[in-house]
Amino acid sequence: MQLIHTISELREALRQYRHPAVVPTMGNLHAGHLALVRQAKPLGDVTISTIFVNRLQFAPHEDFDTYPRTLEADCEHLEAAGCDIVFAPAEAELYPQAQTFKVHPPTELADILEGHFRPGFFIGVCTVVMKLLAVTQARTALFGKKDYQQLMVIRNMVKQFALPIEVIGGETQRNDAGLALSSRNGYLTPAQREEALLLSRTLRHIAEAVRHGETDLARLEQEGMHALRAAGWLPDYVAVRRQSDLHAPQPHDAKVVLAAARLGTTRLIDNLEI
Ligand code: PAF
Numbered sequence: 001m002q003l004i005h006t007i008s009e010l011r012e013a014l015r016q017y018r019h020p021a022v023v024p025t026m027g028n029l030h031a032g033h034l035a036l037v038r039q040a041k042p043l044g045d046v047t048i049s050t051i052f053v054n055r056l057q058f059a060p061h062e063d064f065d066t067y068p069r070t071l072e073a074d075c076e077h078l079e080a081a082g083c084d085i086v087f088a089p090a091e092a093e094l095y096p097q098a099q100t101f102k103v104h105p106p107t108e109l110a111d112i113l114e115g116h117f118r119p120g121f122f123i124g125v126c127t128v129v130m131k132l133l134a135v136t137q138a139r140t141a142l143f144g145k146k147d148y149q150q151l152m153v154i155r156n157m158v159k160q161f162a163l164p165i166e167v168i169g170g171e172t173q174r175n176d177a178g179l180a181l182s183s184r185n186g187y188l189t190p191a192q193r194e195e196a197l198l199l200s201r202t203l204r205h206i207a208e209a210v211r212h213g214e215t216d217l218a219r220l221e222q223e224g225m226h227a228l229r230a231a232g233w234l235p236d237y238v239a240v241r242r243q244s245d246l247h248a249p250q251p252h253d254a255k256v257v258l259a260a261a262r263l264g265t266t267r268l269i270d271n272l273e274i
Contacts, residue, residue, distance in 0.1 A: 001079040017046040022138040027051040028068040028183040032173035036142045037081040051088040057124025102127045117236040146172040148271045180270045187266040203272045235261035
């Protein structure tokens with residue numbers, strides 16, 4: 001496995017390949033990322049993982065400075081998972097000057113749910129993903145479904161810009177108790193890791209109710225918010241939406257239930273397709 005830090009070195013390494021399959025990450029990798037790398041392996045002739053903590057997608061009060069940087073351990077895991085190239089640029093390499101050209105996703109997709117509570121987040125994500133797809137010459141790109149809205153925004157970006165890239169979603173990986181794997185779980189204390197199970201439990205409860213024919217989605221959402229608040233969480237949203245565009249569903253639409261909530265100082269997100 002090659003560890004590459006510069007765009008010119010990456011271009012040189014990629015000359016011999018026709019179909020890079022790429023897994024963009026911010027590092028501090030867990031089994032969810034590694035599952036994406038394994039999924040990517042048969043889909044291209046070279047498997048690349050990018051590791052870059054993207055300042056553009058963090059608000060000033062968020063955890064950009066404290067986000068764990070664990071390159072050495074990440075590389076060991078990636079090599080074991082069959083990754084061929086790790087592209088880990090320094091900030092000055094990817095953003096050698098202020099990134100004044102940005103990708104602005106449409107408000108109806110990107111200013112709801114996560115985008116409502118993290119204004120500008122998807123501008124930062126789209127801008128860096130566009131750049132990472134360009135420098136890695138991706139033909140296939142994989143993103144986890146845990147970031148459901150992110151996957152949808154990126155899919156739409158790739159489609160509208162007619163990029164010759166297939167975007168693939170990887171299933172959310174969970175621990176045995178049901179907690180969705182996330183780099184931010186590392187911020188939780190052992191007691192909070194137990195408490196964190198309430199998020200997936202709340203989503204499962206709502207998904208079951210909808211599967212059993214409950215149609216009062218607003219009531220289910222409010223009950224979910226209430227259950228989280230009652231346990232001391234600060235929920236941003238619990239929402240049942242249609243899978244295709246994350247807007248309010250009609251009765252026969254395929255649905256997904258999504259939630260974001262703060263447990264102590266850690267903000268967790270999760271979702272379940274119904
Ligand atoms: O999901 C992430 O880790 C990031 O948002 C991504 C897609 C790597 C862009 O920085």
